Amino acid sequence: MPRRPLFEMLARYRGVFPSEADVVDRICNLIETRPNCFDRTCRPGHITAAAWILSNDRGRVLLTHHRKLDRWLQLGGHADGQWQVEEVALREAQEESGLANFRFVPIDGVTMPFDIDVHEIPARYDAAGNLVEDAHEHHDIRFLLIANSGEDIQISEESHDLRWCTPAEVRELTDEESILRMLRKALELLG
Numbered sequence: 001m002p003r004r005p006l007f008e009m010l011a012r013y014r015g016v017f018p019s020e021a022d023v024v025d026r027i028c029n030l031i032e033t034r035p036n037c038f039d040r041t042c043r044p045g046h047i048t049a050a051a052w053i054l055s056n057d058r059g060r061v062l063l064t065h066h067r068k069l070d071r072w073l074q075l076g077g078h079a080d081g082q083w084q085v086e087e088v089a090l091r092e093a094q095e096e097s098g099l100a101n102f103r104f105v106p107i108d109g110v111t112m113p114f115d116i117d118v119h120e121i122p123a124r125y126d127a128a129g130n131l132v133e134d135a136h137e138h139h140d141i142r143f144l145l146i147a148n149s150g151e152d153i154q155i156s157e158e159s160h161d162l163r164w165c166t167p168a169e170v171r172e173l174t175d176e177e178s179i180l181r182m183l184r185k186a187l188e189l190l191g
Contacts, residue, residue: 013113038079049085068124117178
C-alpha cells in the first residue's frame with residue numbers, strides 16, 4: 001500500500017513531536033479516508049510537501065514570494081500522485097529554486113518531516129469573477145534541507161521573488177505562525 005510509508009513517517013513524527021498529535025491525526029484521517037489523497041483534485045484537501053531550505057552555512061533560509069498566494073513561504077507543492085513525500089519536497093525545492101543539490105537533515109536519525117501543517121488555500125477567481133479553483137486544504141509534510149554552496153538561485157514561474165533570508169529578515173517578511181514555527185524548529189534542531 002503506497003500510503004503505508006507516510007503513515008509510518010507520521011508515527012515517528014508523533015513520537016518526536018508529541019504536542020502536534022492533533023495535526024498528525026488530521027492528516028492520517030485524510031490518508032485513511034481518501035484513496036486519492038496524493039492528487040490535487042482530492043477534497044476537502046490533499047497531501048502536499050515542502051522544503052525549509054537552509055544555506056550551506058545554516059545562516060539563512062530560502063523563501064519564495066508565492067505568485068498565487070502573494071505571501072512569503074517555504075518552497076513546496078502538490079504531490080500529483082507521488083506518494084513518496086520526501087521526493088516531492090526535493091522535486092519542488094529543485095524546480096522552485098533552480099538549485100540542484102540538497103542534503104536532507106535527519107530528524108531523530110532518519111529522513112522524516114521536521115514540521116507538518118494543515119492550512120486552507122482560499123478560492124481563486126479570474127478577472128471576470130469566475131471560480132478558477134475552490135477553497136481547499138493542504139496537508140503539508142515539510143522537510144529540512146541544506147543547500148550546497150556554489151549554485152545560484154533562479155526565480156520560477158510560481159514566484160514573484162526568491163530570497164535568502166536571515167532569521168531577522170524572515171520575521172520582517174511575515175508574521176505567519178507556520179513560517180515562524182519552522183524557523184524556530186530549524187534553529188532549535190541545528191543550534
